[in-house]
Amino acid sequence: MTNATMAKKTTRKPNAAFMKPVTPDAALAPIVGSNPLPRTELTKKLWAYIKKHGLQDKKNKRNINADAALKVVFGGKAQVSMFDMTKLVSKHVK
Template identity: 70%
Template structure:
């Protein structure tokens, strides 16, 4: 029996000595993955985007603002456009910082007596003159 055990040990040693064969390394250029088309967005049901009713509502300008934009009731968006037309026509933008507006006599009344106002502050001050 002793010889049978030795034979079993020898066979296990032979199995341990042989390493498993590794596959040969492949040298291949990476192929660029094909670009997938962007998924289409689900269509919104129905019509186009509706304008904001609050901006489109005609508002009556005060008498001081009417001297610049006219006395007819017009929406806020049009008031802003007309004020900018007036500013550019009379060259009232600051030459260094175009965001600042140098008020003339008419605009100074609209801006509450301020000589210079930023374009963002202007819309706030003008909204006080709309009813």
């Protein structure tokens, strides 16, 4: 296989559903902003917020500890796993 064919196989087209802009609701807007943005950007901003505020659990990195703003998004839960987080955040976008 040549380098040209290898490069062609590894390039991926972004999923249209992930690129479609979503609008955060009032609970999520303080964390990621209120402007419509693709789900991929929303996830990046959410993780940037978590890392900036040191909310990733120190012992189990898969858990996210909620501050006051995230507690609203997480339905009042003090801690959620990163897998549950995506499900809970999706309830706050239109």
